Amino acid sequence: MAAVQVSEAEKVYILHGIRDDLRVDGRGCEDYRHMEIETDVVSNTDGSAKVTLGHTAVLVGIKAEIGKPRPMVPDEGYLEFFVDCSANATPEFEGRGGEELGTELSNTLYKVFNNKHSVDLKSLCISTGEHCWVLYVDVLLLQCDGNLYDAISVAIKAALFNTKIPRVHISADDEGGKEIELSDDPYDCMRLNVENVPCIVTLCKVGHRHVVDATLQEKACSVASLIISVTHKGMVTCTRKVGGGSLDPESIFEMTEAGKRVGKALHAPLMKLLQQEESLGKKHQKVGFLG
């Protein structure tokens, strides 16, 4: 991630503040920054969402294509994740610089969604063993100000909610082969149930306490962070320790418990907001990229 240079005095200042539950911008240890979510921003995709978390901006576009199912699970579709760190975010990402970070982010996303309940993959099947829907989830990092995992997971949840997959009918044609017909009505589409899609919470260990949604300065003062992805029921789908430091087992238990609490609380307002935006339909004001 783009790193900032933080002086020793500044580190001590941040550390002492967090010890007293007061961060540099006045938040508490478990508060998020101001988050803005907008769906349906890119018209060429089947689903899209843009999330701005403080100064971090993430754009997710989902395209549904018809492909062949995986050999081991012929009656399920699947998702493919790809994270691209745009050179707009920092000059370090120019060329192949952002590739390492992008691979790390997409590998974590594969792990987060690697369970039976997050997305109903059986609903993505068209005909067993031959055709299925493949959802290509492409994440673009526009601005990088810390806490990429959280912003990306919220954007993916919003984009999946917004995804409209066209309905197809399989019919047998004259030679006995199968023909795929797209329905004529552009509004006849299938929506995904995103109730169980998890959200990722990143907890950074700073001093003896942990903080949620760390800025780049706070990250520079921490030795290690724990990424935990939580569903709305409180089930944990993926955890990962990142960073070059080690953590005490007690800290890890404390951080998992806090992460579960914060993550669980994130889902209800998010779903409410997405449903509200959806219900406005044509009337909702498009903010776009410059608002």
Next chain:
Amino acid sequence: MPTDTKRVRGPELSQNPGLFACRPAGVVHATHGPRADGRQRDQVDVRPVFVRCGLVSQAKGSAYIEAGNTKLMCCVYGPRETERKDETDMKCGRLTTDMRFAPFSCPERGSWIQGSQDKDFSLMLHESLQPALCLHKYPRSQIEVNVMVLENSGSVLAHAVTCASLALADAGIEMYDLVLGCSIRQDGASYVVDPSYAEENSCSSVSGENQGGLTVAFLPSLNQISGLQSDGEMAEETLTAGVRTCIEGCYKLYPVIQQALAKAVRRAAPPPSES
């Protein structure tokens, strides 16, 4: 997808005949039955390990580990002078890790080109080893750790971490403590420690809650966790209990690894001179 232009590959559409083997109908993976290799469920029953250091003569340090059918070897090169001279290199050393799977190691043939899964394992290995090394004692230097998996029969990452820390100790790199790895697979209400390949990849037909795997890298004498990775879907209490079980598994492994290291040092040290 990266393509390999240097080797002659088989046809693109070749598939493993194992895919066409008919699975007996109604195979319910017995969640409360005994494990295939006779170990116990719900108990910290790790496979007995065979470790040997100093097998590769050209490397500064090397180690080989065998646990059940999982076989891995690790070589350490360094400390060597680093080519890139960034600001950070002036103060402490740099650790590079690389974990590769031989194409014949898994039941499905893999490719020689590193897929994203290999890069993910290398990154996890790097994160697990870095806290244990005294990198500040090696400024402007680079330490390379290469792990090669010869046969993948379950809990590869955990054994790779153990093997790599043994190889680093064999190379004489200063460390705060050995890093040991242990992994666990949760299946419904019961768990299995140090799962084999079949246990790791079995999808229970009962799609219940609490299914997943967890790998922990642990520094025993400092009581610190240096690496943690889990996937699947588990409740938070199960995760916490799983971490505790993995820590216990690491403590069980510790004396064996220490003995192997002491043996290697004694073998390498010259016999006391008769005076």
